[in-house]
Amino acid sequence: MNWDWQVVDDFMPRFWDGVLVTLQALAIGTLISFALGLVWALAQRSPLVWVRWPVTAVTEFIRNTPLLVQLFFLFYVVPNFGPSMSPLTTGIVGLGLHYSTYTAEVYRAGIEGVPAGQWEAATALSLSRSRTWRAVILPQAIRRVVPPLGNYVVAMLKDSPMIATIGAFDMLGEAQAFSNETFTTEALTVVGVAFIVIAYPASLLIRALERRLVR
């Protein structure tokens, strides 16, 4: 075993660049997945069968196929007939889209967890459909969904290095490039440890949130 701290030192500036890109992908990917997931969840409850059915099919398909292949699809196939995007943008869209199908399930469970009496009360008060959602159902559902959503953010963090495979310079991308240039492997170890260092406090935070929010 030959561990060289000098190599680690040389890698540090690029490591921080990578951390920034990873966090950026994570932040925007999270926003996309939270927003899109809500759209899927509401569409799956639509009274119209031709909305509900295709949305369910598409989300099931996305959830049951690998993110890696979806990234390849977005990066190599979509430009044939649609917009061509930079590796980072593709990665963010891929992460957001993939995880939106998971967050949709979380929202769905959260909405179904609101007692039926709440719906009936809203009907009895003759609240409009949009008012029922905004003022009665969603505020109660959101309390239940925060901890599982947090878990998916951590899961997304751990899947984010996949965007390096299509050429984005996140933590793993930087480590790979650095390792190839210098024929060393310390950078990979640093990145591996960095993931634990970021993910562990995050999951502790989620457990604390869970204790506070769920009764």
Added chain:
Amino acid sequence: MMSSEFFTTWFLPGIWVTIQVTVYAAALGAVVAFGIGLARASQYWIVRFLAGVYFEIFRGTSALVLMFWMFFALPLFGWQLAPMWAGVSALGLTYGAYGSEVVRGSLAAVSPAQKEAGIALNFTRWQRLRLIELPQAWPEMVPPFNNLLIELMKGTALVSVITVADMTFAGNLLRLGTNETTPVYTLLLVLYFVLAFLITRGMRVLERKAKAGIGQQPEKRGGITAKTGARGESLQAGAPSAGGVR
């Protein structure tokens, strides 16, 4: 378009490699899940602590980074793994850590009265576990294991980046060779979906059998995947509801 020769030399073996990696990693993952899951319920604090450390470390790492590390960095510590085994170990160790939470949670959900009955009947700890606790916890484990197995199967696509010739690797090879991307990546997505579908069907049968073994009916569910949290993480939210046999 994909030539039939390419199909038989790369794609079909690729499908087989994907299935192999899934099976081997699932087997390793199951061993790890039960080993660590039982260790986390141990009566000795040091065993619980070490198992907890394993769980936190492998739940915190990214499977892809771990795989890269095993493939590129581990040889420098004097351990050269064949690409396929680096992939299988990384997946098995990571998903085994997720699985250990499922095992621990389901064992904790077995009614305390059942354990006390075992103690009253003078069963040893091992007998209690084997004859009373595991048979009742097992049906609870099957649906979350189904989700984990699908996550793991999706994770096998990662082995293509460490040069294991699975079906994603075959797809990338074809892209490099012909620049025809639409048919091959579409086919790949469909194939993975079919695999996930088959896994879910198989696990449903297993669940029905497991529940029948303790005299229960399986719940009705829509969709092709069980709707509890994948990766067993959000399972914890409501899990230890000491219901015992429900």
